[in-house]
Amino acid sequence: MTTPAPDLTPAVRDRVHALTSEELPAYLYDLTALHGHLAAVRAALPERIELYYAAKANPEPEILAALRPYVDGYEVSSGGELAHVGKTVPGAPLAFGGPGKTPAEIAQALETGVERFHVESVHELHMLADLAARLAPERRIAVLARFNLPVDDGSLDGSSLAMGGRPTPFGLDPDQADEVVALLTDGRYPHLELRGVHAHLASGLEAPEQLAVAESIVSWAAALAERHRVPLSEVTVGGGMAVDYAHPERRFDWAAFGAGLARLADAYPDLTLRIEPGRALTAYCGWYATEVLDVKHSHGEEFAVVRGGTHHLRTPATKGHDQPCTVVPSDAPWPHPWPRSAAEGDRVTVTGQLCTPKDVLARAVPAPGLRAGDRVVFGIAGAYAWNISHHDFLMHPRPGFHFLGAEEADAAGEG
Numbered sequence: 320m321t322t323p324a325p326d327l328t329p330a331v332r333d334r335v336h337a338l339t340s341e342e343l344p345a346y347l348y349d350l351t352a353l354h355g356h357l358a359a360v361r362a363a364l365p366e367r368i369e370l371y372y373a374a375k376a377n378p379e380p381e382i383l384a385a386l387r388p389y390v391d392g393y394e395v396s397s398g399g400e401l402a403h404v405g406k407t408v409p410g411a412p413l414a415f416g417g418p419g420k421t422p423a424e425i426a427q428a429l430e431t432g433v434e435r436f437h438v439e440s441v442h443e444l445h446m447l448a449d450l451a452a453r454l455a456p457e458r459r460i461a462v463l464a465r466f467n468l469p470v471d472d473g474s475l476d477g478s479s480l481a482m483g484g485r486p487t488p489f490g491l492d493p494d495q496a497d498e499v500v501a502l503l504t505d506g507r508y509p510h511l512e513l514r515g516v517h518a519h520l521a522s523g524l525e526a527p528e529q530l531a532v533a534e535s536i537v538s539w540a541a542a543l544a545e546r547h548r549v550p551l552s553e554v555t556v557g558g559g560m561a562v563d564y565a566h567p568e569r570r571f572d573w574a575a576f577g578a579g580l581a582r583l584a585d586a587y588p589d590l591t592l593r594i595e596p597g598r599a600l601t602a603y604c605g606w607y608a609t610e611v612l613d614v615k616h617s618h619g620e621e622f623a624v625v626r627g628g629t630h631h632l633r634t635p636a637t638k639g640h641d642q643p644c645t646v647v648p649s650d651a652p653w654p655h656p657w658p659r660s661a662a663e664g665d666r667v668t669v670t671g672q673l674c675t676p677k678d679v680l681a682r683a684v685p686a687p688g689l690r691a692g693d694r695v696v697f698g699i700a701g702a703y704a705w706n707i708s709h710h711d712f713l714m715h716p717r718p719g720f721h722f723l724g725a726e727e728a729d730a731a732g733e734g
């Protein structure tokens with residue numbers, strides 16, 4: 320059964336009521352809520368832990384800018400993200416990751432002065448060295464070698480997207496560690512500096528699992544440094560902090576995670592430890608609001624068809640969940656001479672306008688009496704939502720975008 324969305328914030332509730340039918344669907348981002356969340360996350364983390372935001376979770380310019388006071392930098396994974404983030408938050412430190420970097424993207428990163436490269440293969444390392452020697456001969460380029468490290472199976476129970484500890488195209492195999500360290504330290508590539516190790520092994524981890532993974536990455540990196548007698552001054556332990564779509568009130572335990580990271584940092588006082596979450600930073604600030612176009616009965620089930628659909632909010636389709644949502648009944652007079660379609664039972668399946676049975680946003684939504692014209696607001700839509708969706712499929716209009724709260728206050732302050 321679909322769970323209710325988190326309580327609508329006052330700004331979201333007001334805007335849902337204010338928008339006309341034709342202004343729906345719309346993405347609503349509560350920037351005041353985002354500021355509050357980020358301040359709490361930052362406060363839970365020891366000061367010396369660096370926090371990077373993985374831009375792919377949600378790269379809306381207003382979101383990137385709102386994050387700026389709380390993050391030490393941004394992780395970008397393509398030439399497009401690199402250009403976009405560089406332009407939106409100029410001067411912010413960037414780490415450039417991702418498999419399959421092209422020569423043009425690496426050249427772009429070198430020319431724009433990216434702070435560090437997360438190198439994902441031996442081929443990429445050679446290519447980076449070659450381009451750095453030609454395009455940035457005056458600099459020493461900081462390299463974090465990304466490894467697909469073995470993880471203790473127990474610590475990854477429940478994670479939804481394992482990217483490490485099993486065969487994947489991400490990062491270097493641990494078997495290649497000695498070769499990579501040799502390539503970066505035997506003097507043949509003087510333009511590159513082996514700065515440390517990067518890993519991002521799974522998504523959807525709770526704080527204890529996340530800490531276990533971080534500890535194993537750090538101790539593996541320390542052993543590598545020891546074995547080769549090379550200094551490794553940075554370890555990035557990735558993102559993947561859990562967001563629980565079935566239980567919106569259960570939040571990642573940043574306090575416990577921060578306390579654990581503090582212990583880990585104390586055990587390795589010379590090391591800069593970095594995390595790079597995406598989803599858990601921005602998911603809760605976003606909402607997708609829409610309107611019920613029609614309610615219909617089909618073979619014993621009831622369906623509410625809403626404006627928009629999974630081409631705007633693909634998250635439930637990709638993750639295979641029901642997107643938590645809240646019904647906001649509309650008491651506006653029904654404008655038509657024919658009857659208003661309405662649900663007879665207690666549960667409806669909420670679908671979009673696409674001509675495919677996959678366009679399901681939420682099943683078994685408790686919505687007794689739901690009627691055409693009522694509004695449905697989906698929560699936890701601030702990450703991997705609009706930007707992962709197949710917008711052009713069926714050529715429906717795009718949703719509106721509203722950045723509420725802090726941004727409006729800023730604009731008012733300027734005026």
Ligand SMILES: *Cc1c(COP(=O)(O)O)cnc(C)c1O
Pocket residue numbers: 373375376394416417519521522523557558559560595596597598599
């Ligand atoms: C996607 C990604 C992240 C962020 O993951 P979340 O699950 O959004 O926290 C961090 N690092 C890398 C390398 C990634 O690919």
